[in-house]
Amino acid sequence: MVIIKTQNLSKKFKDLLAVDSVNLEIGEGECFGLLGPNGAGKTSLIRMITAVSPPTQGDICVMGKDLKTHARQVKAVIGVVPQIDNLDSDLKVLQNLLTFSRYFDIPKDEARRRAMEVLRLFELESKLNSKIGELSGGMKRRLLLARGLINMPKILVLDEPTIGLDPQAKYLVWHKLGELKSEGVTQLLCTQNMEEAAVLCDRVAIMHLGKVLNIETPQNLISKYIGKEVWEIGVNSDEREKTVKELEKRGLDFENVMGGIHIFHVETEEQVSGLSLPIGKLRRRPATLEDVFFRLTGRSLIE
């Protein structure tokens, strides 16, 4: 069943088209990733889907309800974990959750029960009377995640949920998100961490300059654009021209990168053997989503 559907969704700021006719269909229980460089339009897109920013054009349907007319009902079943820390720094940790519960009209006793549960889930029980200012960056992020679950959302929208987390906390969060998925919570995950997308997402959309370029499973994206492995050649500028000619002659799919060349879709070792290269300059490694990301969005800085 489709739980989030956007049709021709666009957002325009003055002379910038931040989101350009995006069509998405996200299934119930799916973890859907939104990848893209800075300024690709990811945050603008999720702000529209979470009903805090009105679209310039197009329609959004969440759980069969038109967002234009049912914003309140939709927001009641969405949990939002924002990229920017907007915890209420006037309130302590537990108060943050209880106050937030009140925005959802959750009765007092139930709110307290849920608050303790989500604090336990993200290992923050010992901090319940701490001030927000006393928390580390990682704890704040975990508290944002905990807060996003307080209304027991059917849809969880996460904007860079593990940014700035240490590896321990990152794996804790990944594990919890995996558990939520198995409980049937749909997730819309906006991330720049390709490993995160590969681990968590059923499908990913790659966004670039406001447009969705591709929607696939991470595995399909990798095999489609990169193949199983990437062969990396380290070359200096003198060697580059010669190597490029040779690769072209062999009909290989490759890309010039800083300090070297990446070769994709290598089926057999013969295709790359015998390249006249200095020893030790050829390295093979498994292809990742990051390779796809670079191929689709380019290597230059966008801003």
Add this chain to the structure above:
Amino acid sequence: MKLFSRRFIRVWQRNLDVFSTIWHTEAPGFAAEPVIILLAMGLGLGAYVGMVDGQKYIAYIAPGIIASYAMFSATFECTYGTFVRMEYQKTFDAIIATPLSVGDVVAGEIFWGATRAFMTGTTILIIAAAFQLVHSPWALLIPPLSFLEGVMFSSIAVFFTARAPTIYIYNYYYTLFITPMFFFSGVFFPLTSFPEMVQRLSWVAPLTPVTTLTRALFNGEVQPSLLWALGLIVGITALFFPLALRTMRRRLTV
């Protein structure tokens, strides 16, 4: 379209919760300072001034102090207070991702500012009563009037805040709008003591009808001709409340 829903009370509750933990740091502003002004001006200056409009100077300025400090309370809350919550703490962004709308947030802020005005007005009224300055039962209507005054000044303040590019812009708001009203709205001297030109300006200041009305209730000199003052307060509120909401929606939901 409905401007806001009953859910605004959640924002009001949030602000009350915060206030209940920090009220003692606010008390100097809404209780101690007005008392100091009341005594310093009332007794100090009052010794030279003698009687104003047939009453002791301290009794003359007491209702003006109520009206002006209620204005200050609502204004501080919905200028600096609202700006910090909106811009630095991003509290409103978090709230509008829940079932609350921008309208609910704005109404919550405005009614909270009005509550602060109510608390301040009531506190000073009680202190004035303790100094045996209050003699008319009409004075019991001053707290609700302070609340209404608070809705008006909070609405104007939120409207300004919604358009404020930085927190420093409030220098203009206070120096050019709030402080002049404190001196030219009949708090310390009857408007008739000013040149006609200044008097005319005073009559367009929103604090003037509030001072006039508060003083009338304080002295028990209530007459139908005061309805214009009430009408003015209601009119200004009816103008700025929806304006505050519209400008804030534009700012928060880009």
